[in-house]
Amino acid sequence: MSNEHQIVILGAGYSGMMCAIRLAHRTRRRSVRITLVNPSARFTERLRLHQVAAGQELADLQIPDLLHGTGVVFKRGRATSIDPAGRTVTLDETEILHYDRLVYALGSSTDTSIVPGADDHAFTLNGPAEARRFAARLDELTDAQGAVTVCGGGLTGIEAAAEIAEGRPGLAVTLISRDVPGTMMGEKARAYLHRALERIGVQLVVGAGAAKVLPGRIELEDGRVVPSDACLWTAGVKVPTLAADAGIDTDDRGLITVDGTLRSVSHPEVHAIGDTAAIGQAWGQIHGTCQSGMPTGAYTADAIARLLQGKKVKPFRFGYFHQPVSIGRRDGVVQFTHADDTPRRTYLKGRAAVFYKETVSGSPPKMYRMSKHFNVTPQLSKGGRVTRRAVL
Structure with missing residues (x-):
């Protein structure tokens, strides 16, 4: 043995x-x-x-x-x-x-079981195959001026809605969220995010989440109905x-x-x-x-x-350090944070944020290659003094 x-x-x-x-x-x-x-x-x-x-x-x-x-x-x-x-x-x-x-x-992975119809009628980003199926659906809609909805106003939903709107300007893209997208950011970073989303054509529907996903539409918790030829679900995890x-x-x-x-x-x-x-x-x-x-x-x-x-x-x-968000390929915003992920006053926007976000997104494979030879630190913050206290 x-x-x-x-x-x-x-x-x-x-x-x-x-x-x-x-x-x-x-x-x-x-x-x-x-x-x-x-x-x-x-x-x-x-x-x-x-x-x-x-x-x-x-x-x-x-x-x-x-x-x-x-x-x-x-x-x-x-x-x-x-x-x-x-x-x-x-x-x-x-x-x-x-x-x-x-x-x-x-x-x-994204949980599509929490809202009726999401499992049957919504796409997810649970892997490359799922993402490609959604892209294929967008190809079918581009010439038809279709309506696309992204359910979930977290960072994933924001980035997806922006990427779709920028890359496929013929589509009507709506981001649906209970909370204001970017609510975890500071006021200035959030305001910049909203201006950028408006500039590339993302419509925000805020204040109620999806209550039911149906072919051709999303019914919201407050009774509103949003047209939807393709729904991307990014809310909730399992x-x-x-x-x-x-x-x-x-x-x-x-x-x-x-x-x-x-x-x-x-x-x-x-x-x-x-x-x-x-x-x-x-x-x-x-x-x-x-x-x-x-x-x-x-x-x-x-x-x-x-x-x-x-x-x-x-x-x-561990402590959080930043919230990098891409807004398509040519814009972005990076909110720097305290250890508990609450926002600091400092943030980046525009080209500086694009460079920063791309550096962050591209860093894992580079770290893996370097880690074969020496210990690489993938951690930007250990949380300072607060994380030295014992967890009760």
Whole structure:
């Protein structure tokens, strides 16, 4: 029997990929076998899926290429069950992987079950294939001067609506949101965002969310009806039920409950990172973004390396730094934030924001390549003094 320490990482998104490559570098002189599992061999740049939805093509980043030279074993497959007692993961209901340590990085997806009709009549950005289907639908509507709705006024909805309106000016694009889009920004940044959206032709319908998605229209909670030949759904998220089904402790949203070192409180051999972990800080709970996901991956790689050496691990510390938003390809706004994601006074707009956002969006693959050779810091803030306090 092999004496290798078996580490299985489920999910090759932003956090899982960072964890795999950094962990391989940190454990290169130890007897460790790292297996990275993902349903697709192509790395998904979720930060750019709104571009795919608007009809643009992205670079073809293959996971085996990103892993080349690391020694990480890539398994293409979907985890269908976990047996914590036996420490095994089943892939596609047939292949069984054994682990000594499991990193759970399966991420989240848009939840279309919360509003009637969304599952049947709305498109999502849950992956490149879904985004391309939406783009194909837009191709059908372009000549017909169709009406497009984007439901959800968060950053994803804002970026998608702007990308579509700029790239396809013949379409009528409406962004539907309960809250004012950009409500998390400061007053000046939000005002700039709204002027930019108006300039490229995005109509805002604010104050009520969608109550029902139907062919040809969206019925709102307040009774209004918005024409819709194609609906893109970006409101609400869900996580896989794999952990909860396995008896791993989760919160009421299905997120794995973790201690200060991002280890499962019920199964310490399981580490949870990214969108699927309920991570608390002194200022509150982290919400899932690439900005927080990659640091959890890097931290967990370092934590596992230290545990294998019999060393203590300090608690994870994190603070938000910015909210970068693209407004099409030629405009943008970046709101700088406090650790708890509330806005500071400082923001960028226009070309400076475009350059900043493009740098942020393009940084993960570069970090992965550099992480093969030395430890790269994907974290802009550890939250300052407030995150040095213990989480109650």
